[in-house]
């Protein structure tokens with residue numbers, strides 16, 4: 001399984017229930033990589049999407065234990081194993097923090113957008129893959145810049 005995430009220098013991913021920033025080139029890359037695939041996400045990440053609606057042109061598998069939560073165009077699961085039984089091998093875990101944490105051990109490729117900035121007040125974090133011996137950076141893109149933010153795409157793979 002794959003995961004895709006945008007992190008800052010401290011591997012922070014969110015603040016007050018939202019993303020730290022929006023970089024349009026990164027959003028385009030997210031669309032290109034995930035379109036046509038299954039995406040796996042938590043209820044709180046779904047709430048950050050426009051209108052709280054599932055992503056188009058993707059099968060949306062949502063984790064939630066909230067009774068009666070049934071957004072149109074998505075399948076809701078109250079447990080990880082139940083969800084994993086439905087997920088294809090080429091699915092993408094797309095957040096947030098609790099879902100990344102739970103499913104990182106099931107992933108073997110991580111598409112990480114590393115933003116060269118420190119966002120004060122961040123309250124959601126992704127595990128530091130540079131400090132995790134089970135993961136290694138396999139491909140590092142060149143430094144990019146947009147909207148005053150420097151970033152690069154790094155693909156990590158699970159060490160066999």
Ligand SMILES: NC(=O)c1ccc[n+]([C@@H]2O[C@H](COP(=O)([O-])OP(=O)(O)OC[C@H]3O[C@@H](n4cnc5c(N)ncnc54)[C@H](OP(=O)(O)O)[C@@H]3O)[C@@H](O)[C@H]2O)c1
Nearest residue numbers: 005006014017018019042043044045064065095096097098
């Ligand atoms: N930078 C990035 O790439 C990126 C990507 C995605 C999200 N984010 C950020 O991450 C933050 C949200 O992360 P989060 O951890 O607070 O929320 P989250 O993981 O998106 O959603 C948490 C919710 O998912 C459900 N859930 C999680 N694990 C479950 C399990 N094992 N079984 C059943 N339900 C489960 C629960 O829903 P119920 O409460 O309904 O039971 C839980 O409250 C936001 O700031 C968001 O912007 C960043």
